[in-house]
Amino acid sequence: MITKPNHLSSTPNLPLAGTTALITGAGRGIGRAIAIGLAQAGCNVSCVSRTLSEVEDVARMINSTGLPQGKSFLCDVADPVAISALAAEIRRWIDRPVHIVVNNADIARLDAVEHTSDMAHWNRIMATNLAGPVAITSIFLPEMILSGGGVIISIGSWNAVETVPFMNAYSVSKTGLLRFHEILEYELRGKNVNNFYVVPANTEASII
Ligand SMILES: NC(=O)c1ccc[n+]([C@@H]2O[C@H](COP(=O)([O-])OP(=O)(O)OC[C@H]3O[C@@H](n4cnc5c(N)ncnc54)[C@H](OP(=O)(O)O)[C@@H]3O)[C@@H](O)[C@H]2O)c1
Numbered sequence: 001m002i003t004k005p006n007h008l009s010s011t012p013n014l015p016l017a018g019t020t021a022l023i024t025g026a027g028r029g030i031g032r033a034i035a036i037g038l039a040q041a042g043c044n045v046s047c048v049s050r051t052l053s054e055v056e057d058v059a060r061m062i063n064s065t066g067l068p069q070g071k072s073f074l075c076d077v078a079d080p081v082a083i084s085a086l087a088a089e090i091r092r093w094i095d096r097p098v099h100i101v102v103n104n105a106d107i108a109r110l111d112a113v114e115h116t117s118d119m120a121h122w123n124r125i126m127a128t129n130l131a132g133p134v135a136i137t138s139i140f141l142p143e144m145i146l147s148g149g150g151v152i153i154s155i156g157s158w159n160a161v162e163t164v165p166f167m168n169a170y171s172v173s174k175t176g177l178l179r180f181h182e183i184l185e186y187e188l189r190g191k192n193v194n195n196f197y198v199v200p201a202n203t204e205a206s207i208i
Pocket of ligand 1: 024025026027028029030031048049050051054075076077078103104105106107108128155156157158199200201202203204
C-alpha cells in the first residue's frame with residue numbers, strides 16, 4: 001500500500017493521486033516529459049538537475065496548471081554528498097517517503113578509447129550514469145520498502161546490449177545500470193517494489 005501525503009495537493013480521480021516522485025534530469029528532454037506526465041497522472045514531483053532555472057521552469061509549469069505540486073531541487077547526481085542533502089531537502093518538503101524514483105539524468109559523450117588519455121571524463125560519465133542512480137536508489141529504497149512499496153525506474157539505452165562504437169563510456173555505464181536492475185530484481189522479491197530499466201526510442205539528445 002502507498003502512503004498518501006496529506007499536505008500536498010491531490011486530485012483524487014487521477015491514477016497516481018497523492019503519490020510522490022523524484023525525477024533526475026527533469027529540466028529538459030525525456031526527464032522533463034516524465035515529470036510533467038507523472039504530474040498529469042496525479043503525482044507530486046521533485047524535479048532535479050544541476051540547472052536550477054530549468055527545473056524551476058518545469059515545477060512552475062506543473063504548479064500553474066492546477067496539477068499536483070512540482071518542486072525544483074538542485075543536485076549533481078554524481079556527488080553522493082549532494083544526494084544525501086537532496087534526500088533531506090525532499091523530506092523537509094513532503095515529510096513522506098518518495099514512492100517513485102526515476103533515474104533519468106545522464107551524460108552522453110562521444111569518445112574513443114584511443115583518445116581517452118584523460119580519465120576524468122570517463123569517470124565523470126560513470127559517476128553520473130551509473131553510480132548516481134545506484135546512490136539515489138540506495139538512499140530512497142529503505143523508506144520506500146518500509147512504507148509498503150514503490151517503483152524504481154532507470155532510463156537505459158540500447159547501447160547496453162548493442163555495440164555502438166565511439167560511445168564507449170556511455171555504453172559501459174548503461175550496461176552496468178542494466179545489470180544493477182537485473183540484480184535488484186532478485187533483491188526486491190517480496191518487497192512490493194517494482195523495478196524497471198526502460199529503453200526509450202531516440203529523441204533529440206544532448207551529446208557532448
Ligand atoms: N534522447 C535519446 O534519444 C535517448 C535514447 C536512449 C536513451 N536515452 C536516455 O534517456 C535519458 C534522458 O536523455 P535526454 O536525451 O532526454 O537527456 P538530455 O536532454 O541531455 O537531458 C539530461 C538531463 O539530465 C541532467 N543532468 C545531466 N547530468 C546531471 C547530473 N550530474 N546531475 C543532475 N542532473 C544531471 C541535465 O541537466 P543539467 O545538465 O542541467 O544537470 C538534463 O536535465 C538518459 O538517461 C539517456 O541516456 C536517451
